[in-house]
Amino acid sequence: MAQQCSTVTVLDGEARDYLPIENYGMIGNMRTCALVSMDGSIDFMCWPYFDSPSIFCRLLDKHKGGFFSLSPSPSLTCNTKQQYLPSSAILQTRYIHEDGVVDVVDFFPRPKNTTILSSGTTSHYAYREAQNVPGELKKWLVRRVECIRGSMSLEIEIFPAFDYAREGHKTTILAPERRADDGISKTVTFHGKTERLQLDVVICGAKTPSSSSPVISFKKELRKGMTGEGVHATVDLQEGEHVSFILREDLEQHVAAVITPEIVDSEQHSTQAFWFKWLSKSKYRGGWREVVSRSLLILKMLTFEPTGAIVAAPTFSIPEAIGGPRNWDYRFSWVRDSSFTIYILLRMGFSDEADAYMAFIDERLRKTVTANSALPIMFTIHGETDIPELELDHLEGYKGSKPVRIGNGAAFHQQFDVYGELMDGIYLYNKYGKPVSWDTWTLVRKMLDYVLTIVNAEPDMSIWEVRNHKQNFVYSKVMLWVAFDRGLRLADKRCLPCPNRARWTEARDTLYEEVMEKGKRYNQELGCFVQSYENNTMLDSSILIAPLVFFIAPNDPRFTKTVDRILLPVDKGGLTSAGLVYRYDTAASDDVGVGGVEGAFSMCTFWLVEALTRASSYDSKYFVKAVNLFENMLSFSNHLYMFSEEIARSGQQLGNTPQAFSHLALVSAAFNLSRVTDGSKNSMK
Numbered sequence: 001m002a003q004q005c006s007t008v009t010v011l012d013g014e015a016r017d018y019l020p021i022e023n024y025g026m027i028g029n030m031r032t033c034a035l036v037s038m039d040g041s042i043d044f045m046c047w048p049y050f051d052s053p054s055i056f057c058r059l060l061d062k063h064k065g066g067f068f069s070l071s072p073s074p075s076l077t078c079n080t081k082q083q084y085l086p087s088s089a090i091l092q093t094r095y096i097h098e099d100g101v102v103d104v105v106d107f108f109p110r111p112k113n114t115t116i117l118s119s120g121t122t123s124h125y126a127y128r129e130a131q132n133v134p135g136e137l138k139k140w141l142v143r144r145v146e147c148i149r150g151s152m153s154l155e156i157e158i159f160p161a162f163d164y165a166r167e168g169h170k171t172t173i174l175a176p177e178r179r180a181d182d183g184i185s186k187t188v189t190f191h192g193k194t195e196r197l198q199l200d201v202v203i204c205g206a207k208t209p210s211s212s213s214p215v216i217s218f219k220k221e222l223r224k225g226m227t228g229e230g231v232h233a234t235v236d237l238q239e240g241e242h243v244s245f246i247l248r249e250d251l252e253q254h255v256a257a258v259i260t261p262e263i264v265d266s267e268q269h270s271t272q273a274f275w276f277k278w279l280s281k282s283k284y285r286g287g288w289r290e291v292v293s294r295s296l297l298i299l300k301m302l303t304f305e306p307t308g309a310i311v312a313a314p315t316f317s318i319p320e321a322i323g324g325p326r327n328w329d330y331r332f333s334w335v336r337d338s339s340f341t342i343y344i345l346l347r348m349g350f351s352d353e354a355d356a357y358m359a360f361i362d363e364r365l366r367k368t369v370t371a372n373s374a375l376p377i378m379f380t381i382h383g384e385t386d387i388p389e390l391e392l393d394h395l396e397g398y399k400g401s402k403p404v405r406i407g408n409g410a411a412f413h414q415q416f417d418v419y420g421e422l423m424d425g426i427y428l429y430n431k432y433g434k435p436v437s438w439d440t441w442t443l444v445r446k447m448l449d450y451v452l453t454i455v456n457a458e459p460d461m462s463i464w465e466v467r468n469h470k471q472n473f474v475y476s477k478v479m480l481w482v483a484f485d486r487g488l489r490l491a492d493k494r495c496l497p498c499p500n501r502a503r504w505t506e507a508r509d510t511l512y513e514e515v516m517e518k519g520k521r522y523n524q525e526l527g528c529f530v531q532s533y534e535n536n537t538m539l540d541s542s543i544l545i546a547p548l549v550f551f552i553a554p555n556d557p558r559f560t561k562t563v564d565r566i567l568l569p570v571d572k573g574g575l576t577s578a579g580l581v582y583r584y585d586t587a588a589s590d591d592v593g594v595g596g597v598e599g600a601f602s603m604c605t606f607w608l609v610e611a612l613t614r615a616s617s618y619d620s621k622y623f624v625k626a627v628n629l630f631e632n633m634l635s636f637s638n639h640l641y642m643f644s645e646e647i648a649r650s651g652q653q654l655g656n657t658p659q660a661f662s663h664l665a666l667v668s669a670a671f672n673l674s675r676v677t678d679g680s681k682n683s684m685k
Helices: 261-279 289-303 333-349 351-368 417-432 438-455 472-492 500-518 541-544 559-564 601-616 621-634 662-682
Strands: 009-010 024-028 033-037 041-046 054-056 067-070 079-084 090-096 099-105 140-159 170-173 186-191 196-204 216-224 230-238 244-248
Touching: 009 099, 009 289, 024 090, 024 289, 041 333, 041 621, 054 186, 090 351, 099 261, 140 216, 140 261, 170 216, 170 662, 186 417, 196 417, 216 621, 230 244, 244 261, 244 601, 289 662, 333 351, 333 417, 351 438, 351 472, 417 559, 438 472, 438 500, 472 601, 500 559, 541 559, 541 601, 601 662, 621 662
Parallel strands: 009 216
Antiparallel strands: 024 033, 033 041, 041 054, 041 067, 067 140, 079 090, 090 099, 099 140, 140 230, 140 244, 170 186, 186 196, 196 244, 216 230
C-alpha cells in the first residue's frame, strides 16, 4: 500500500451558495437516504440510519455541513439533467457539454431478491457488513461516473462532517494516485469518534487498444469552518471509461475486500432488479401513472425496513419559511402519518410493508397502552418514545433559517386525533390486509376505553402541533369520532365481544352532535366549519379530511360551503392562493412559541382535490375544479415529481423533503380522480 499522504491545502474561499430545495433527488435503502443535488453534490445524509447524526449536511450549513461532490471542472459550463433510471430509485445526473457527456449514477445497493424480515422490534436487526456475499444488504453508498461521449474533466470533493458537524475526524489518504490496475480499492479513510468510513475507488478503462487507464490524484484539503480535513481529486475521462466511488464502513479489524468493476456492475444490476420487482406489485391502473409510481417509490424509501416504521420525512430543520423559526425534525414515525400510509400501501398492493408497520405498531401498543395512559403520537424508527428536542446553535440553517433543531418536542404533546387515525388504519388493515388478532383487539378495547376518559376532559394541540394554548380543535373531535366509529365497525364486522359498546356508541354520537353544533360558525351570509370551538372565526383546511373518513357526506351543504370558502383567496377570507391551499391563516393565529409565516401545504391541496372529487359524484361542477387543482399542484413538484411539505408564495418548495404525507395524499387523490374519470378500468384489481 502506498505511503500515507500528509500534505494539506487550506482553502479560505467562498462556499457554494444554497441551492433551491427542489434541486435535489433522493436515493435510499430503507435504512437511510441521501439527497443529491442537480450539480452532483450529496448535501444531506445521515449515517447509518435515518435518525443517526448527519455526516453530510451542507443543506443546513454551507460552510460546516459537509458534502460529497462529483462535478465537471469549474472551467466547463455544462447543461445538467437529472432523472431516475426506469422503475427504480437509482438516480442519474448527466453533465452535457459540447466536448463530452458524463453520467453520475447514485444508489444504495439492494439485493435482487429480498424479503422484509421485520418483526416490529429492534431486537432482530443489526448491520453486518457484507464482504461481497450474494443476497446480503451492503452498507454502501455508490457513486458511478461514466463518460459516454467525448471527454470531460471532473472534480471529486469529499468533506464529511461527523455528528452534525460537531465532531472532528482524522483523514488518511492511503493511495495518492489510483489506476485501474492497482489491484486494491481502499483509498481514503475518515475516522471520527463514533463512525469510521472508508472510500473505495474502482477504475475501469475503455478497453480499447488506443485508450489509457485514467489516473485519479488525491490530496487533502481543509475548508474554513469544517471540523476535519476532506479530500480533493481530479480525473480526466474519455469515452467508455468509468470510475466508481464507494463510501462504506471501515472495518479496520478485518481485511477489507477489494471491490472490482464487476462487483459494482453486479450491485447496480441487482439494485435495479430489486426496485423493478417491487414496483411491479403495484395494482394502480389509473391516470398519472408515472407520478403515482414515483410517489410509491418515495414512500417505500421512507420505510425503516428492520422495524417497519415509516418516517414522516428523511430530513430535519429544512424551514417552512426562509429565515423563519418553523424548522422541525421529521425523522420519526408519527402514528398519524403512518396510519394513513397503511391504506395507500394496502390499496396499491404492498401488503408486506403494511404487515411490517402493523407489527411495529402492535408492539408499541403492547408497551404503551394501559387503562390509564395515553398513546404517544410518535416513535423513533427503533420504537422508542424519548425524543428530546435540541437546537444546534453552531449551524446557520438553510439560508440562515435558525434555529436548526434535532429531536421533536411535539413528541410530548397531547394530540387526540391520533386515536382516530390509528383506528382507521387498524380497521382498513383488517379489511384489506389480514384479520387483526385477538390480542390486538384486546389492546384496541383498552385504548378506546381510555379515550372515553379524555374525550370530554380537556383540549389538545391537534394535527398542526401548535405550540400555544390547547384548544378543542374540530379536526381532533372528528378523528375521535372516527376512533369510536371504527372500533364499533370492527367489532360488528368480526363479531368481536365489545363490553363497552354502549358507551362507545354514546361517545361517537355525542361527538357528532357536538361538532355539528360547536364546530360550525353561523351568520347570515356564510356557514362553515371552523378551526376550534374557541377560535370560531378561524378557517382550517384540516376539515377537508371529514368526507375522506366518512364523517360527513361530500355533498352536504355544510361541507360544500366550507369548501367554497376554502377555495377563496386568502385576502378574501379563504385559504387558497394560485391553486395552493394553506393550513390556516398563520398571520391571524396566536401561535405563541413559534411565530413566523409558512407556505401552502402540499397535503392540504391534495386533500382539497380529493374532497372535490368525492363531491363531483353528486355535482359535476366540482370535477373540473378537482382536475385543474391536481394538474396545477403537479406543476409545483420538482423535476423528479418529488414534493416537500410546503410551497412558498414564490413557487419554491419549503419544509422537510420529501414528505410522506404529501406523497400519500397525492396517490389517494390520483386514485379517486381516476375512478371518477374511468371507474371500471381504474378500480383496484
